[in-house]
Amino acid sequence: MKPTKGKNKEIIWMILISLAAFVLRYMFRDVISNDMRNCLLPWYEMIAGMDLRTALTTQVGNYNFLYQLLIYFLTLLPGEAMMKYKMLSVLFDFLLAGGVWLFLRDIYGQRKAIAGYAAVLFLPTVWLNSAAWGQCDSMYAAMIIWAMYFLHRNRICTSFAFLGVAFAIKLQTIFIIPFYGFLFLDGLIQKKGKIRIYHFLIIPAAMIATAIPNLFCGRPVWDMISVYSSQTVEYDSITKNYPSVWNLWKLSYHADKWWCIGVTALILMGLLYWFCLKKADMRKRHFLWCAFLLTYTCVLFLPAMHERYGFLYEIIAVLLAFCTGCGWIIAFSVQLVNMKTYFAYLYGTPQNMELLSICNLAIYLFSIYAFHREMEGRPIEMEILRREENTEGGTDRIRSASTMVISSLDRKAMAALTFLFLVFGSMHLGQMKAPVTAAQVGKETEAGTDVLVSLRQKQKVHSICIYSKMAPKDPITVYYAKDGKWEPIGKDLTLGGVFTWKEIVADVETHQFCVIFSAGKDEIAEIACMDEEGKRIPLIPSGTPKELFDEQECIPEIPNGFYSMTFDEVYHGRTAYEFLHGMPIYENTHPPLGKSIISVGIAIFGMNPFGYRIASLIFGALCIPVMYLIALRICGRSDYAVLGTVLQITEFMHYTLSRIATIDIFVAFFVICLFYGLIAFLQEERLRYLVMSGAAFALGVATKWTALYTVPAVAVILLGWMAVRMQMRERSMAPFRWGDSLRGAGPFRFIGICLACFAAAPALVYALSYIPFARVYEGQNIFQHAVSNSIHMLNYHEGALKPHPYSSPWYTWLFDWIPLVDFRTSFQGVKSSISTFVNPLVCYAGLAAVAHHIYLAYKKNMTAVVLLIFYLAMLLPWVMISRTVFIYQYFICTKVLIVMILHSIRNLGFVKEKKVLCLTGGLSAAFFILYFPVISGVAASELYINEILKILPMWKF
Template sequence: MTKPETHMPSQAGSISAEPSRACFSPGREDVLIMAAMVVIYLLIALPNLGSFKVPATVWQPLRKGESLVLDLGREVPVSRIYYYCGINDKRFQQTSFSLDYETKGRFRPLAHFEKNDCNIWKFQDAGVTTSRLRIVADTAGGALNELVVLEKGAQVPLAGMRISALNSAGTEPQHLLDEQSTFEAGPSFINGFYFDEVYHGRTAYEHLQRMEPYENTHPPLGKLFIASGIAVFGMNSFGWRIAGTLFGAALLPVMYLFGRKLFGRSFFAFCAAFLMMVDFMHFTQSRIALIDIFGVFFITAMYYFIHDFYVNSCPMAPIKKSAVPLILGGVCFGLGAASKWIAIYAGAGLALLVALQLFRSFRNYRGELGTHRFFWCYLLPVICVCLFSFLVIPAIIYLLSYLPYLMVEGETHGFMDILRNQLDMFDYHSGLKATHPFSSPWWSWPLDLQPVWFYTASGLLPGRTSTIASFGNPAIWWTGLPAVIAAVIIAARKRERRMAVIFTAFAFQYLPWMFVTRLTFIYHFFSAVPFMILCQVYVIQQAMERWPKARWAVSGYLTVAGLLFIIFYPALSGMEVSTDYIDRLRWLKSWIF
């Protein structure tokens, strides 16, 4: 089924310039800093990530019209009836039921409700006083996981209910009342899907169960990462989100190591990782069951490895020195492309960097080695390694990601179906004509003009709100593009090749969106953010090298970025706060969340 686009340190001592050290071993200080940052991030990201409490059993009537009666034990002023939209017998099935209440010895219609969502509590307002309720199946094969009755003024399930009459041949009617402790009074992101989790979280579960996947507009690997969390923790909100959170935490050491490799100092490495840690979009994208975080992780990692080749590859060195980073970069490219096609842009950037390095080597060493020896001893082996690394390895990884698709029970899928899916994905993304209130053009993304509103709570007390929006930390994004431009100018004047990888990565993750005519969102800029941050750190390094007292300004900048993350945390995490607090965070009219 196709998916519509929807719905958010240690301080440096001397700061003299130091060349890029592509090959280095992290020291004890580096390991401690990275470990501390990962732990701190997880301590911030894991609370209220999701719930383990999910109704699992169901009452499933076999025929239309089957019913059961709930005896409430006494006359009860009923305010709400909650029902859980879960998985029905390994299926996400849209079904409907009628709800009646007894008055003066007769049942009268009260409400009609549909199970048209997945893994979330929903409710119907009642506003009646009764001692009995009747549930009637409007469709055959429908299922209810759990039913909860709230008495007026109460926030906990009504105790003492029992099934007093049954007209059903369906499965286990007592299952409708056997998991009352899983009830959450406020249906929220903590206990259910929100935004596009309904596509990726659902499809991840279907891959585990060898079912036909619901969402097929992206390659499978990102959803398989999500499925790994479900396999360990169950089909609950914590289970379908934990993999993305762990990848978000793992991105911090990658940024640290990249900064260490580029700038040679632990302080600047810390700056790179810290700015990523407090970026709003990194936080929201790692706490939702979407696939972007996996693509961004592998894109950043592949450029980390290709930097070694671009800076250090030399015809005079053993071919292994060139082969290892190419192979590792190819593995990351394959994993990224099999997660989301944004990695294909990165593959084009890698091809350009390899071509530039080969040309440079030919120009610098053909006189010393001779054209014949250069070709046979260096150029041809590197080309062979590149073909293996960026064609063979990614192709194998990409095809292996489709194994769950080939193993769907009751269906026969083959290689031609995989090829057809690639064409379908291309046609979908290239031909999408939908509109959306939170879409935005590519040029506006670094300006942080249009957040994507992922979630807002319903049913809270007046004056209280819970919301999640995906956008950038203004301290990082509003200074990002000027920092990229400044970094390009400085590096060009100083002829610093180490930054060419970063500029290429940023350009290939951002500029292709200029030519995309379909619906786009600010989170499409996410894959360019790590390289924008590395440009900012480069400018920081250059400023501290020229003006030592600039370290005070740098410390102030990092502090502002961290404070903004703390201030905006409720709008990024879904924390329940006063409506007035969220209102004060809307700095721009276009910031709707």
């Protein structure tokens, strides 16, 4: 019998999901945990040196017979030991997801089953456990989920057999035993139970069956029990990195463990009484609720729990999420809590265990309350996510082309939202005053190498700060006066920056410093000293050179990003200053237009942080109305346009890159203008939109070569659209016409117009952008500069392979894995940080929207096709580029993600659509407020930043 069409679709989706899940795990193949290094690999080496009989009769490590047998078989296979461990665990990840798929397929059908399969495979604690940690929790959990599946289908013996195999793998299977025991007792009470006492005997029978090879080789059966009994005495802490309730009380494991076990037993019995009192349907309707709560209770209240012991109830929570709306809240919350403990172990990230325990207890109590509502017939429903039937693939604004009307309300909304961004963007943007007067010091200067810094009186000095105008990475030496002698401060000190305050921590008591500039010539503008409270210390104004002590008010406190250049500002901001003053040009690895734009702000406001950042802020604000118009065209409604703009305003990377003097915000603006023109042309077929796109493309290429990545997208979209129109012409035998402004334009003329817009005009603008080069270097004209510098840029980027602590491969951008820290300083428990990364809501909702758009494209939704082409065009080049890259190179993709999120919401057809829009915007704004300190440079508590904001391990703000 041939499989049905629906069956084929299901298989295809599961294959695609499995491939994506495997790729995700492959990314973490090189992570070596302490468990892998100190336990699993040594056990492997010991077993590898044994013959079969010795390996099956000798206890190695603290795992039971079955796992040790599997390790022995691994030693017979080729390959690296760590990879084989991880592949074994990954295999059981898929078996675990398969159990969830079967469970949901029986109850809810194909669609939810596939979603559950994907949810388990992409659950962070699942793939971290196997692919990063190399642990085997998915092995016993998979057996338990299969056991629960067969139990739900009343195949009792099969269920207990799987339970026995799970016990043979890990003792943590005991967490599900209360559920089986309660089902047995409930059956006795209700006189309807199918579980009998003898069924529990299947568990040891199955365990012994898995140990037959060991027993045959002479291993005593008692060893199966002794292995687990030794595990229970091995760990002597009341908790082992799991956020149990006992973290809130400092109990002693040896004195209180039996009391904790007794409390757990009482709570379990209380739950049984409650279930019976409320007549919970443990066998069917409340099957998953009871399994989840009982398992959760065991892990939360038993002593000596590890962070991985929550693995089982996390999987049951996913199953529960498909049964009840509030289950998603529970599943998401337990993931957040347990991820923090995973990352603490794997990556050493800080955590506040008491806070995590409070959160864990709150989730548990919420689960109890939710189940109470469920049994009362008043379940907590996620009505906001309820959808209309037969809506997917329906909204296609490009296919139903129309002229867009911008109402007065739209204009007011754009103006208000742009103003709102300018208000928040200008907050702590940068000081409007920086040292101007400067002196040249060093071996080749009249001032010489030594500069004396004299205080008015002897006092404690926390640090000495030096503002260099042009002194990149030049060495200096600092001494302080002590008892008539000079004592050195620090070793191998360098200035390391331009137009930047360099802070040198001293923490000494003195009345005078001597700073020695040992380079040939450094241009220094100011030197200041800071006290223990971070405030400036008055100096004797008669120091020489006097230019170094005449603008002390420019640094009232410990310097941060508000007072100095950060990250690549030292290239782009500096070069803009050089453009303005006709100086030799330092940064020539990108086209000049972006630096020319920055120089306008410097010309108006001076060479200070505000002056070289204001242009970025203005262009960041200009992105707001463009995003509004794109959203209005894609979705056709003002409320969607408002949401798109809110997502843009609260997107972290947009906020950060709009407030620093780099060129990424300029090229992003030009690219989204190009995108808007392209969408408008597809809808209205007017020449002016092609010209607009071409002009934006020209300016983008003259700013940064990233704009060139749009070329394949533009070519594919326009040629595809032309082919469709020609096909329509052939069918209708009508003359070829595109629109009023392109009347009579045949395909060859249309191609000529496109070449003029996207080739000839950009080439001219690109050459004109080199006017600043021609001013300084008169030996070549602008065209020669454009060619020679482009060759230089190509060679530079091909060789930019030097590792960087914040570099990140392209695939990590999809998960917001490694932020770029532009600036970071801390003082007395307070930290100031400016970090570039994506708003988590935009990142992860956008990733889901990409998957949804693949489906919509399959359903022939042309808007989805266009969005996917543009997204992939901006992402895929980075897959093939081998140079060192950073997350800000994903910036333009995030703008497409925002549009995809809007389009997905529009196509999903939510019944309470307005509330979904409000919820989406509200969550994005909440993330923005929460993370504002680490994207704005505003000082905040180190405790808050380290223990609350650091969710992912590489978020090193």
